[in-house]
Amino acid sequence: MTNTINELNKILDEADCLVDETKINEALDKMASQITADLSDKLPLVLCVMNGGLIPTAALIERLNFPLELDYIHATRYGMETEGTQLNWLSYPQTSLKNRHVLVVDDIFDQGHTLEAIQKWLEEQGTSSVHTATIINKLHDRKTNMQPDYVGTDVVDRFLFGYGMDYKGYFRNLKGIYAIKGS
Ligand SMILES: O=P(O)(O)OC[C@H]1O[C@H](OP(=O)(O)OP(=O)(O)O)[C@H](O)[C@@H]1O
Numbered sequence: 001m002t003n004t005i006n007e008l009n010k011i012l013d014e015a016d017c018l019v020d021e022t023k024i025n026e027a028l029d030k031m032a033s034q035i036t037a038d039l040s041d042k043l044p045l046v047l048c049v050m051n052g053g054l055i056p057t058a059a060l061i062e063r064l065n066f067p068l069e070l071d072y073i074h075a076t077r078y079g080m081e082t083e084g085t086q087l088n089w090l091s092y093p094q095t096s097l098k099n100r101h102v103l104v105v106d107d108i109f110d111q112g113h114t115l116e117a118i119q120k121w122l123e124e125q126g127t128s129s130v131h132t133a134t135i136i137n138k139l140h141d142r143k144t145n146m147q148p149d150y151v152g153t154d155v156v157d158r159f160l161f162g163y164g165m166d167y168k169g170y171f172r173n174l175k176g177i178y179a180i181k182g183s
């Protein structure tokens, strides 16, 4: 256990903070105004993509001053790894999706496979509309065709953790967004 704590503390000590708390809050404020303009009269269902979407979803919905419902979906393709593979569907929303305006919130749009698959699945459930939001868009040319409707900020192509994103399951709780040394 001591080894693990030492290793994790070293990772954090050596990491670069790419987006600090102030920048995250500015990004969330901007996203919240855009979402309010589009969805405030739609009684939307907000779907948090677990686990990474937990913290961004909480921070975003407290900025939305209109009636909405909240549920979650759990799909993961990275697990404890830094490279994504196939998407594993772990949990589906319990709320009825038919004729609902749905806002999906996640922490990061990397290659886009996760959000693309979730959007496609939601459309197949008879939703009226599906909007997608992520705090981070990672910059590279390995993307799927879709683009999230609301993006907080662009970040360089390194392995990130903090603010929902994990390093080996840890550090989702950090208030900033960090990149691992050498990534
Ligand atoms: O755009 P993509 O390349 O598909 O990657 C983005 C996804 O990867 C992360 O989830 P992960 O699978 O690590 O699960 P987690 O949310 O439990 O960390 C993140 O939370 C997104 O859902």
Ligand SMILES: Nc1nc2[nH]cnc2c(=O)[nH]1
Binding pocket: 078, 108, 110, 111, 158, 159, 160, 161, 165, 166, 167
């Ligand atoms: N923690 C973490 N999860 C991811 N999922 C997709 N890209 C990333 C990343 O850079 N960091």
